[in-house]
Amino acid sequence: MAGLASVAGYERDLGASLERMFENALDWEHLPHVHAHAFSSIDLVEERASGWRAKVGTPHGGELLIDLELDREAGCWTTNSYAGDTLVGRIVTHAEATGPGSCRVAIDFLVPDPDAAQREAFAGYYPALYAMLYDEDEAMMIARAGAVERGPAALAERRTVALADGETADVPRYCPHLGLPLDAEPDADGTITCPWHGYRFAIATGKCISGAACGWAV
Structure with a gap:
C-alpha cells in the first residue's frame, strides 16, 4: 500500500x-x-x-x-x-x-x-x-x-404543537433519547422527528417508531 x-x-x-x-x-x-x-x-x-x-x-x-x-x-x-x-x-x-x-x-x-x-x-x-x-x-x-x-427531570417539560388535522398536542420539549431540544414540527402523518439523530416518534402514543427503546407517556 x-x-x-x-x-x-x-x-x-x-x-x-x-x-x-x-x-x-x-x-x-x-x-x-x-x-x-x-x-x-x-x-x-x-x-x-x-x-x-x-x-x-x-x-x-x-x-x-x-x-x-x-x-x-x-x-x-x-x-x-x-x-x-x-x-x-x-x-x-x-x-x-x-x-x-x-x-x-x-x-x-x-x-x-x-x-x-x-x-x-x-x-x-x-x-x-x-x-x-x-x-x-x-x-x-x-x-x-x-x-x-x-438532568432527567427536564424530560417532563412539554410544548404544544399544531397537527395536520387542526388539532393540537403536547410533546416533550427535549428528546427522550439524549435530552437534546426536540424543536421540530410534526409531520403530516402525526410523527415528530428529532433533528439531531433522526429518531421518529408517534405523537399519539409517544413511542419511538424508528426502533429505539425510548419515548414518552401520553
Whole structure:
C-alpha cells in the first residue's frame, strides 16, 4: 500500500468539554442528520466501547466504510475511510481540555501517495469542510451539555404543537433519547422527528417508531 502523507491540518477551540468531545466522536448516529451536506446515510457495521465501523453514504451517491477508534487516555482518535478494501484517507484528531467546559482539537488529514494537484486540492478542501462540521458539532455538544445540566427531570417539560388535522398536542420539549431540544414540527402523518439523530416518534402514543427503546407517556 502507498504511504500516507499529511495534506492538511485544522485546529480549533470549542465551547464544549473534553467529555462532550469524546461523546461526539463516538456518536455515529448523528452524522446524516446534523451533517446532511456531507453524509446522506449511515449503516452501522460494528459498535464497540472504543469506536465504531459503519457504511456511510455521500450526497453524490458514493459509499465509504468508516472506522473510528478512540483512545481516551491519549486524547486521540483515528478515523480511517475505505473505498471497498482500499484505504483512501486517515484523519487523526488530538483533543485536550482547556477548561471545565472547553477543549481544543488539532486534526491531521492524511491520504495515500498524493500528487501535487491532490495536495493542493486537499489543503483547501479539508479545513473548509471541518470548519462546517465543527460549527454543527459544537452546537450539538453545547446543547448536550445543557441536557446534562438540566438532568432527567427536564424530560417532563412539554410544548404544544399544531397537527395536520387542526388539532393540537403536547410533546416533550427535549428528546427522550439524549435530552437534546426536540424543536421540530410534526409531520403530516402525526410523527415528530428529532433533528439531531433522526429518531421518529408517534405523537399519539409517544413511542419511538424508528426502533429505539425510548419515548414518552401520553
